[in-house]
Amino acid sequence: MNRKLNKNESAILAKAIYQKRLSIGLTLAELENITGVNSSQISRFEAASFKFASKNLQKICNFLQVETLYKNPNTDLGERVEKFAGKSPLHRLAVEELLRAIEHIDSIKASD
Incomplete structure (x- = not known):
């Protein structure tokens, strides 16, 4: 996955992760326990402090059912x-x- 994200993509993704986590009522610690991704890293994801779509970011997005990448504009x-x-x-x-x-x-x- 490791695709480089621009600042806008990171910000949109960060907001979606944060809002989804809150909407299902999970704390950072609970999300860490479920996914195995360190809560400090999840916090960085929610603060848009990342440049690449890593495996851990994918784990969080998969669990929260957050779309990780923009649709390819060339896709029909x-x-x-x-x-x-x-x-x-x-x-x-x-x-x-x-x-x-x-x-x-x-x-x-x-x-x-």
């Missing part, structure tokens, strides 16, 4: 939607509902 949107929809029946339902909402907005704009 259809591939991304299909990958997301394939995660579970609930994900597929979410994609279908989103598409229905977009189609509804499109039909409203077409009638204006």
Whole structure:
């Protein structure tokens, strides 16, 4: 994984990690016990004091279900939607509902 991250990517990822940890009610020590990643390192992740997407960062993001890297802009949107929809029946339902909402907005704009 060890991809270099720019400051903006690190900041966005740090905020997502922090917010997700708080939303599920975990302390740094509890997250350390669960993941095996030292709480001081987790604190550095939450403070955006990192430049590379390391194995430990990946462990934290995997456990918290935080997306670690930006989507490749060259990746086909259809591939991304299909990958997301394939995660579970609930994900597929979410994609279908989103598409229905977009189609509804499109039909409203077409009638204006």
